[in-house]
Amino acid sequence: MKPEQTSTVVPFPAHVAPAVADEDTASIIAVLQDQLALAREGRLRSVAVVSVSADGEAIGTQWSCKGNDISSLIGKLTVLSHDLMAARR
Numbered sequence: 001m002k003p004e005q006t007s008t009v010v011p012f013p014a015h016v017a018p019a020v021a022d023e024d025t026a027s028i029i030a031v032l033q034d035q036l037a038l039a040r041e042g043r044l045r046s047v048a049v050v051s052v053s054a055d056g057e058a059i060g061t062q063w064s065c066k067g068n069d070i071s072s073l074i075g076k077l078t079v080l081s082h083d084l085m086a087a088r089r
Contacts, residue, residue: 048073052079056088 038044046065052058062075063070 045069046073048077050077050084052084059084 046069047062051060063073065073
């Protein structure tokens with residue numbers, strides 16, 4: 001950069017809307033933060049997540065795991081997803 005040029009660093013994201021703080025949102029954030037802390041410490045080998053949309057209509061699954069954990073995680077996610085759907089009725 002030439003001496004006469006200036007640069008402005010804009011933090012990303014430039015604007016963050018305030019989060020709606022309710023008990024459910026706080027609970028989700030706490031669970032995720034606990035898992036992140038364990039991952040950063042190297043204490044996790046695999047993670048599986050079942051997510052339910054705010055309107056309760058969509059259920060999704062995600063996982064990150066070692067190859068030999070995949071079958072077990074998929075089975076557990078399937079059972080958990082079915083349990084969640086049954087509880088919704």
